[in-house]
Amino acid sequence: MSKREQLKDDFLENRLIRRRLVLSAIFTVILLSLVLGRLYVLQIVEHEHFSTLSDSNRIRIKALPPTRGLIFDRHGVVMANNLPAYRLEIVPEQVEDLDSTLLQLKQYIDYTEQDLKRFKQSSKRRRPFESIPLRLNLEDEEVARLAVNLHRFEGVEINARLTRNYPQGAHAVHALGYVSRIDERDLREVSEVEYAGSTHIGKLGLEKFYEHELHGSVGVQQVEVNARGRTLRVLNESPPVQGNNLHLTIDSRLQKVAEEAFAEYTGAVVAINPNNGEILALVSMPIFDPNLFVNGISFDNYNALRDSSKRPLFNRALSGQYPPGSTSKPFYALAGLETAVTTADQEKYCIGYYKLPNEPRRYRDWKKQGHGHMDLNNAITQSCDVYFYDLAHRMGIDSMSEFMAKFGFGVKTGIDSTSERSGLYPSKQWKLGYEGMVWFPGETLITGIGQGAFLVTPLQLANSTAAFSNKGKRYQPHMVKSVEEVPEFNLVEISSHVAGSYELQSDNNWQHVHDAMVNVVHGLRGTARVINKGIQYQVAGKTGTAQVFGVAQDEEYDEETVAEKLRDHALFISYAPADDPQIAVAVIVENGSHGGSVAAPIARRIMDAYLLEES
Amino acid sequence: MNQALDSGSISYTRRALDALRLDPVLLSLLIILALFGSMVLYSASGSDQAIVIRQMTRIFVALLLMIAIANIPLRMIRKISIWLYLAGVAMLVAVMFFGEVGKGAQRWLDLGVLRFQPSEILKLAVPMIVATYLANRVLPVGLKELVVSSILVLIPVLLIARQPDLGTAILVGSAGFFVLFLAGVRWRVMISLGVLMSLMAPILWKFALHDYQRNRILTLLDPESDPLGSGYHIIQSKIAIGSGGVYGKGWLNGTQSQLDFIPERSTDFIFSVFGEEFGFFGSVVLILIYLAIIFRGLYIAAHSTENFGRLLAGALSLTFFVYLFVNTGMVAGMLPVVGVPLPLISYGGTSMVTLMMGFGLIMSIRSAKRFLV
Numbered sequence: 007m008s009k010r011e012q013l014k015d016d017f018l019e020n021r022l023i024r025r026r027l028v029l030s031a032i033f034t035v036i037l038l039s040l041v042l043g044r045l046y047v048l049q050i051v052e053h054e055h056f057s058t059l060s061d062s063n064r065i066r067i068k069a070l071p072p073t074r075g076l077i078f079d080r081h082g083v084v085m086a087n088n089l090p091a092y093r094l095e096i097v098p099e100q101v102e103d104l105d106s107t108l109l110q111l112k113q114y115i116d117y118t119e120q121d122l123k124r125f126k127q128s129s130k131r132r133r134p135f136e137s138i139p140l141r142l143n144l145e146d147e148e149v150a151r152l153a154v155n156l157h158r159f160e161g162v163e164i165n166a167r168l169t170r171n172y173p174q175g176a177h178a179v180h181a182l183g184y185v186s187r188i189d190e191r192d193l194r195e196v197s198e199v200e201y202a203g204s205t206h207i208g209k210l211g212l213e214k215f216y217e218h219e220l221h222g223s224v225g226v227q228q229v230e231v232n233a234r235g236r237t238l239r240v241l242n243e244s245p246p247v248q249g250n251n252l253h254l255t256i257d258s259r260l261q262k263v264a265e266e267a268f269a270e271y272t273g274a275v276v277a278i279n280p281n282n283g284e285i286l287a288l289v290s291m292p293i294f295d296p297n298l299f300v301n302g303i304s305f306d307n308y309n310a311l312r313d314s315s316k317r318p319l320f321n322r323a324l325s326g327q328y329p330p331g332s333t334s335k336p337f338y339a340l341a342g343l344e345t346a347v348t349t350a351d352q353e354k355y356c357i358g359y360y361k362l363p364n365e366p367r368r369y370r371d372w373k374k375q376g377h378g379h380m381d382l383n384n385a386i387t388q389s390c391d392v393y394f395y396d397l398a399h400r401m402g403i404d405s406m407s408e409f410m411a412k413f414g415f416g417v418k419t420g421i422d423s424t425s426e427r428s429g430l431y432p433s434k435q436w437k438l439g440y441e442g443m444v445w446f447p448g449e450t451l452i453t454g455i456g457q458g459a460f461l462v463t464p465l466q467l468a469n470s471t472a473a474f475s476n477k478g479k480r481y482q483p484h485m486v487k488s489v490e491e492v493p494e495f496n497l498v499e500i501s502s503h504v505a506g507s508y509e510l511q512s513d514n515n516w517q518h519v520h521d522a523m524v525n526v527v528h529g530l531r532g533t534a535r536v537i538n539k540g541i542q543y544q545v546a547g548k549t550g551t552a553q554v555f556g557v558a559q560d561e562e563y564d565e566e567t568v569a570e571k572l573r574d575h576a577l578f579i580s581y582a583p584a585d586d587p588q589i590a591v592a593v594i595v596e597n598g599s600h601g602g603s604v605a606a607p608i609a610r611r612i613m614d615a616y617l618l619e620e621s
Numbered sequence: 622m623n624q625a626l627d628s629g630s631i632s633y634t635r636r637a638l639d640a641l642r643l644d645p646v647l648l649s650l651l652i653i654l655a656l657f658g659s660m661v662l663y664s665a666s667g668s669d670q671a672i673v674i675r676q677m678t679r680i681f682v683a684l685l686l687m688i689a690i691a692n693i694p695l696r697m698i699r700k701i702s703i704w705l706y707l708a709g710v711a712m713l714v715a716v717m718f719f720g721e722v723g724k725g726a727q728r729w730l731d732l733g734v735l736r737f738q739p740s741e742i743l744k745l746a747v748p749m750i751v752a753t754y755l756a757n758r759v760l761p762v763g764l765k766e767l768v769v770s771s772i773l774v775l776i777p778v779l780l781i782a783r784q785p786d787l788g789t790a791i792l793v794g795s796a797g798f799f800v801l802f803l804a805g806v807r808w809r810v811m812i813s814l815g816v817l818m819s820l821m822a823p824i825l826w827k828f829a830l831h832d833y834q835r836n837r838i839l840t841l842l843d844p845e846s847d848p849l850g851s852g853y854h855i856i857q858s859k860i861a862i863g864s865g866g867v868y869g870k871g872w873l874n875g876t877q878s879q880l881d882f883i884p885e886r887s888t889d890f891i892f893s894v895f896g897e898e899f900g901f902f903g904s905v906v907l908i909l910i911y912l913a914i915i916f917r918g919l920y921i922a923a924h925s926t927e928n929f930g931r932l933l934a935g936a937l938s939l940t941f942f943v944y945l946f947v948n949t950g951m952v953a954g955m956l957p958v959v960g961v962p963l964p965l966i967s968y969g970g971t972s973m974v975t976l977m978m979g980f981g982l983i984m985s986i987r988s989a990k991r992f993l994v
Contacts, residue, residue, distance in 0.1 A: 016928075019760040022805045023931045027923050030802070030935070034915055034942045038908055041946065044953045048863040049901040056863025060877050060897075067853065 071203035072222025075249030079258035088168040092144040095137040100161030114152045117141045142301040170300050176293040178261050180321045183211020184296035214424045222249030251490035255284035263615040264289040267608040273595040274322035274464035280472035280590045282502040283481025290322040324426045327461040331550035332389045333579045334456035341409040342397045343515035350382045350518040360395035386522035398454020407433040412508040413470045420482045429466050432459040468592035475581035478508030533602045537610040547580030549601030573597040578605035582613045642691045642988035650914045655680045658966035664873045665887040665894040679970045683977035690981025695989040702749035709746045712739035713780040740789045741975045743777040748936040751800040756929035761805030788960035795943045799936035838957045855954045862896035869900030887968040892952040915942045921987045930986035937979045
């Protein structure tokens, strides 16, 4: 036995435990007396008060949905507002036999299985005395038909409620996004209380990103109801607070010019003010009408949009990832100068292809016969591939990826919208991790002309171009200029954030590349010289072509014989005026074949509209 | 003649109960409470017979379990407590990784045929292990015992709290604490722990509580601030209870309850239905029945012959009290909304089974005395 065991004294311990048991008994009596005291207060002292509350006057609390904030473009053009629309709503508690009522209603109003499913879902999360929409956006004729017979349906109501509307239809849909009916998944992300009266929520784009600004705050109404649940009078009301309005940086006029310039082509355009990161236009083509989604899109309409070969629902500007092709060359040229791998005067002789030492494979130039002697300026102006193969070979992939990251390649820009993708800038580590394979020297070459695994989004390309025009200062792009806070209606400016600043080793390096880019548009042999006719300002630009279709070693790419969807993507990046950049534009035309002839004219129209016609 | 027959049948019943090792006082009180509860549940469920039948089936199964446990010798209970505890903690860890999510919390473990909350096991296993540990030590407990016991309690409590299931965490924690309290933790230790806790409260408030838990506490202080959310529960519950008055509106006649103003009215908020329909008078009677059960448990504890029985029976009875206090306090708007049912009356199986098993333990402790003395 241990020393402590010997000290164990059952008599003393029993006395200790008993004392504690008695103490706890006293304690329970005291605490339960507190509860009884509380019940005494509620049930006897304040009985009258609670009795009135509960008695024949039944007080209910109803949620009042706030009005969603409006969206304006930078000049005050309305992009999204709210219009009254009739809804068929049912108060489940007041309906004797819900199933038969629903069946009978079908004679007057056509509703789909989807409507019914949504109705049942929301009736689960709402209290039985709240009205729940069965169908939205009733036609006048339907309203008339039902209104005559409404007396037969207890608990069925036709209510006019404000509903989101996009007055310009498909215009700017990929920037705005849209709202749609709240579903279970949305509710996990928001407060059930705040959305107690709301039926819609932002699903995509600005509507989703700024949901917290646009939605507003729920209101509360205390009403008195009779035994059947009918509202007798409103006792108390704290009205909902309207959501904040958004003023965009986007210029609706510019956006429209871009949408029209695309005609039948698919692709994307992003225009940015390089001095502050404001998005002036963000277009993905084709566009679709977001109003379809507001009140629940029909299966037919949705299938048509989803299955269309042009994929209108796909936001190419933010989620589309394309090889940048030759539009990457100005960045590489600057990289070569800044890392002192090359100089502006150093020449490379182009014979139409490039070979790595000890490797038989020929890396071809787009110009089969070769460009001859190429210095940096000529290599950019005429887009010589061989020059850049050589430059890439000498720089090496490590130093290339280090430099390109500073201009935002391979990382998200952080725009204020949803579904942005990051693009991809390949590196040795990436390939080892992603494919489990080592990096081949040849991959450095094709990365060096913007092909291979190198991918950019149109937004990223525009933002990197803007950063280039700004001598390395890169902003986080944004589409909202200011938030108009209700009820005071004071405008709160959204400030511009610098996402990264690259310090040039020497301004001269930048100047060399810049001059070459001006030459691309204004030079005699520039690949985008078609757009300089009658131009009133100077543009710096670069064309690009991104391969969709792999061409074998010694085959020719023949535009005529290749099906349209396999044709190359046409790209163009530019900024203007060249001496004081106000706008940077990136254009990608899918299967457009030539950056110079297809993509550059679209950029020119946008720059014209912005620089010459600005009011 | 009649009298002789009566006394004969009484002693016959008595002998039968003894053979089953059941305590007649506790058993009758529990049955009265369960019947009372079924009646309230019938009203609260909107006269739904199916629910009442399901609940009575559960009570029946729980009673059988209680009888089974009452017949396990106390020695054996002491021996299995460590295994029960380890199994319970292991399952809590399993829930963390494989558990099913229900109502936003990860509490359920699915064993194919059986789906249950491992946290329920700990309601019994924690007081059992602490009582087993302290039974052989010299009382009042020293610092070492205090530390070891606290660790034994805190491991499962923290695991349960992060599920998150604050209600069960409170119950498990208090069960463990009561064993320590009965074992004579010195007052100055308890007071300094209390002071430490209140100093830590702001930190816990900031880091340990979920948003919704913070909201519930804030709502308690000012229910009007959130009339559409959790404040609604409290406002409506208070109206129901208050409008009941002295004698209540009568069974099945509570307007608040019958018109569906009270949320969760057949589970956690069933006491507001009771308060509305049976009034202050009914509430006093109900609470006295509960108090009788608690006192009977404490009495059995006081008359047990060994420390293990004293500590365990006492702690289980006091935990039963915590159920009652937290639930009625919450429904009456004194305590924040925490998911603790009204014992033996709220609809739902899991907690009832555990409670009845607890009473099985208490009855086993009571019988152990008879064989020893």
